[in-house]
Amino acid sequence: MSEEIPADPYDPRGLRHRVMACYIFHPGSGTLLPWPADIGADEEQFYPFFQGDGVNPEFPDRERRITAAPAHIVGNSIVRQLAIHQCLSMKAAFPGAHWSQPHLVTAHLVAQRPKPGKTSPVSPNYLHQDLEDTAIHLIERIGVTGGQSVIGKVAAAGLHPSEASPNHILYKCTLRPGETLYIRDSMVSHHANAVSVDPDYDGKDGPARRCTILMDAKPFNLEPYYA
Ligand SMILES: [Fe+2]
16 A cells, blocks of 8 residues: 555655545444545645644644545545544543534555665654544554654653653554554653664565554534635
């Protein structure tokens, strides 16, 4: 799947690739419908993406345009099932009145494609929070090293894991295909290190790559569309 994902223009080295899909989930009926992308003057289909003031210092106060996923990825049954499962599991774990409303589910398909001697970034290079709960689904990992996830205390946000006090590091893992890491954002900080080509990789399964689906769900707000 990752070979279909175009380069992320916000990675100047061109070693990270990204597309985005959005859905509306209706908790009452359990249905999931695709939310259409915007269409630019150049006919490119995209979703505006803004994480909030000061959330990502790499893109402060800046809205990004993320290329919309092609229709066959939006309609992919595994991606759709992950989106539905995300909402149902969040509703069960963290119930609240907002679950009477439709929710916007956002799925980022992000692939790191390092080259020999050139790493591909996974996250900002320090422990951070994103102001939203996120599931990280690892779908492909071929011929790479790195990409280790670290979960830290909120107090360690802003520090590289190597700089944080050991008792501020809560969990470390390197996800394998089919595994998921859920991050309850308000309670922790997180980081993942860059991905490199495994020097022992013989290339028989194509270019070295790591591909994830990052997914979040929040109450859908129509206000911007009627402003
Ligand atoms: Fe993050």
